[in-house]
Amino acid sequence: MSNSAKILLVEDDDNLGFVIQDLLKVEGYKVHLRKDGKEGLMQFNQEDYDLCILDVMMPKKDGFSLARDIRKINAHIPLIFLTAKSMTEDRVEGLRIGADDYITKPFDSEEFLLRVKAILKRSQKEEESTDSSAVYEVGAYQFDSDNFTLKYQSEERQLTKKESEILKLLCQHTDKVLEREIIANMVWGDDSYFVGRSMDVFITKLRKYLGSDPRISIVNIHGVGFKLQVED
Amino acid sequence: MSNSAKILLVEDDDNLGFVIQDLLKVEGYKVHLRKDGKEGLMQFNQEDYDLCILDVMMPKKDGFSLARDIRKINAHIPLIFLTAKSMTEDRVEGLRIGADDYITKPFDSEEFLLRVKAILKRSQKEEESTDSSAVYEVGAYQFDSDNFTLKYQSEERQLTKKESEILKLLCQHTDKVLEREIIANMVWGDDSYFVGRSMDVFITKLRKYLGSDPRISIVNIHGVGFKLQVED
DNA sequence: TCATGCTGTTAATCTAATGTTAACCCGATT
């Protein structure tokens, strides 16, 4: 995953600082927390970061001042400002320096994380150049669920919509049991005898399609459901 | 130069729409204003834009819905949403779609322009790599979508506008599935039985036009859409 | 071990989607 991004967080309030740090760490980011602008700048010089999140109001050196210094060193690193109020002057000043985003406290953590994610994604254009289509690696196969294609070496098979939907579910649950009932409701929107039988037909097809790699198996758990397994 | 950026503005309120349009025009941007999501989508299909500014609340098709359709055609174009309130759910939804910014009405015009400028500046680097020429290479054909011409060796065929629009969409999605619904909404502005049938007629025509190069195929994905493929 | 309900598999069947051609419609042009 591209989640190993390194983030420098500069926030003087200990409580808020730790909360934000945790939020980000849970998402898999590497986070370094510093408590004022001066320390923040020193830390920034120590390592290469992908993103800086700066509190505006801080002792020693405020967020804008820090941001200007950071910009002198790195003109392109994404910056997010945190501010207590939504003062327009603050916002404009931040944008002038080149903020990529601007978040007012208190903030919604889900929104905050989405913004961080969006900004990191934007700055990682080379890595994301694959157009973010959902491609699953299944053994030696690549399954593109958006384009309904299943590739094995040089061969590419066009799957149907339903085949794709089912395979996608299986991929998302690799090594976990997927209950028949779940598949039925997700794909057909209801669960009945014939839906079940139809599902079995699809499972047979998918097994056939995936047959070239013997490490792959769609295992039946009697009376419960199926499990996609890939041995290594 | 940077200021010739083309902006698509979709805003149903006439007054606000004109105000924003003027603001942007004064800055030297080329701005096209449309009044609802449906018209916005069709206009988006007509030209290449550098930025879209979308009102969230609109008749016919709201800003989010429009944004999702736009994203399917162009995964990277910057999007700015305008919203009356700062509803958190709205913000989160917007970010999920991939908003680059989010502006609540009423807004400060200076801030607004700075944001627009910042976003355009950011996306400019990527543009350099993007070929701005409207000529697509399709196998042994050259398709000039601006001039509606399709060349094969020495022969040049004049396409109609609709033929061009559809072929352009297909070209932009080479090797990817293009949903019928998207084509219908992009080209016709609505999706109905007869639009679908008309589309099939066009597909037949395009297949005929492209028939000289056997490596080219417009593949149908049953119940989903079409995919332009060029084997190598 | 038997009985019974599940599952695997293949093939027949049904239906909606698509392919194709031609007739039709309608606005623009002569």
Next chain:
DNA sequence: AATCGGGTTAACATTAGATTAACAGCATGA
């Protein structure tokens, strides 16, 4: 008004995909 270009609608043919059927193994618990 006649023609033309372009698109839509109609009509019919064809096909693809999903469902249903049929039958053959299996698994599991009594």
